[in-house]
Amino acid sequence: MRLINKISIWFLCIILVITPVTIFISHSSIKRKIIEFEIKRLASVNNHMADLMQQKQPVDAFLKNREVAIEPYNGTIPAENPRVKRQLEKIEGMSEKEMALFVTSYHTINGRNYKITSHNYFINPNEFFSSMFVTMLWKMLLISAAVFISARFFSKTLFRPFKKTLEAIRHFNVRQKKKLVLERSSIKEFNELNCFIEKMTTRILEEYATAREFSENASHELQTPLAVLRSKNELLTQTELNSQQAALIEQMQIEINKLSNITRSLVLLARLENHEFAIEEDVKFCKVAKNVINTYEYWADLKNIRVTQNIDAKVYIKTNPNLVDILVANLMRNAIRYNEEGGSIHVELTQDYFRISNTGQPIDIPHKDIFRRFKKGNQKNEGVGLGLAIVKQICEVCNFRVSYAYVEGRHIFCVYFNEKYLSEIAAIPSRPGTQLMVFAGAEA
Structure with a gap:
């Protein structure tokens, strides 16, 4: 009102x-x-x-x-x-x-x-x-x-500066790096509000520039020494080594790759938090999903995991194509990494949601922590614990909702595109034995 x-x-x-x-x-x-x-x-x-x-x-x-x-x-x-x-x-x-x-x-x-x-x-x-x-x-x-007639007339004149301020805030974009300049008013309270907003937006622009500069520097400066370490390690493998030395070098290579993945993931999270990705493009989600599934089917075959899919055609979502690729890839990697030998993965895509489920043992951490950084269901797994945190952050940027549930021996992750559809299914009582879903992404 x-x-x-x-x-x-x-x-x-x-x-x-x-x-x-x-x-x-x-x-x-x-x-x-x-x-x-x-x-x-x-x-x-x-x-x-x-x-x-x-x-x-x-x-x-x-x-x-x-x-x-x-x-x-x-x-x-x-x-x-x-x-x-x-x-x-x-x-x-x-x-x-x-x-x-x-x-x-x-x-x-x-x-x-x-x-x-x-x-x-x-x-x-x-x-x-x-x-x-x-x-x-x-x-x-x-x-x-x-009162009602005069209030309408009064609001058009008295609240005109306030409405202009709201309109300016609504169109403010931190990525444009343009300072927000608000129109002055004859009302003292509105002028104080405009001054405060101008100071806050200026500070946001400064902090955004600092964060972006840090992420760019981190992406460049950290990857360079890691590349050098990787190349030196590869040269060592070409020399004469005994079995113990070879095992140590192999372990070093694994840790270098893990450190490289952590660096790239943290930089990506920083870019997501700074909203550096535009989400104004109609992305053919079904095409991206099929391409990612085809890419990871070889890894699934190595673990004897059966992949089935039910993907609707012509599913277009207004978002960013790079973020969609990362979102589906992270969920697919997670489904393979935490699956069982000889297990299964099922992928489903409709106009309202994208769902991926896989067989596997129950996680040993609280469900509310599954989307937090460096939280892994199996601490012995080779993952770095940032994949689902990136999924959650992408959902926040794209105004999606992501949920997790463990039902009848299957891990189920679902990304919802349609808020109306989500509110409809939320009104349906859960089946007995179904654990509570934990939602992340857009605020509930």
Whole structure:
């Protein structure tokens, strides 16, 4: 929900709460004031009548059109003087009851006590409430309409700098190496936000340049001495060596190759984390998958592993072709390396996912750690423990999701391209005996 909509709704909620309270307060105040005024008026009529009687002046002219009753009073004058009585009465010819207000005053006139009572009819103050309610209802409707209309207009002018800032951030690309310059505004808070964003993006560009320079230097500087070591080691193998020396040289060659693989993998991870790969190309995933499978079938044959595939044709995914090749190759190598002699591998590709499963023993590390760096299911294996970490990082860059599960003696890795498809299968209960899937890649 947009900020201006939340502000509008909050403002309307305040109106909805305050308006009934103000209606009640206004109704009570008006009712009290009307009755107080009428009591004072009737009391003044009684007092004036007592004054006329005290001065023995004629009262007929004053009593004209007034409801005043004068009676001798034999008792003592009460402490409550005047006395007020209110009651609802049905008047002939009127559809609704009216409020009758009686004010009785006690006076001593020429040595005798008199009770003077005047009364009047007026509209029941409760009848005002319905009129006030209708008025307030229309007021709330008009205010609500005014708030929503003015908020739309207000947001276009007030939040225009903020929207421009969001648009600039949305199109900011660290690989373009272009500093972000934001438009200044007359609003102080927006200017502070723009200054902070400019400083942060400048720092990101500097750190990105440093990281990229490091990865390039590492790729060049580390591979050069490794190549020299490899060539020197090969020269040693051409000399006369005894069996013990040959075994040591062979072990050195294995470690050199492993170190070279670690270096290349770490450099690749650094490039992935720095988002140095464009993912805007429609890649024919099915073709890449078939080529990688054909490349690794020879290695699978050496371990007597049967490879089956069910790959849909014309599967195009918007990503990077090099990353797709690395992704499929790493999963294929992992399936062969951690397989059993005489085992099997099954590869499946649809428009929604790429799945590869292989036979093998359960891993001896927690499932949540399988995509972490240098974590291997079998520590004695010749792998370096970076293949699945690279798979996870590629999925993050390409906005894929990758999952792992061990079901009925098979390791299953699945890369999902379609978020909607993933949400649909997530709602399906797991079969008994199926271990919990661990998702990596795009945030859940």
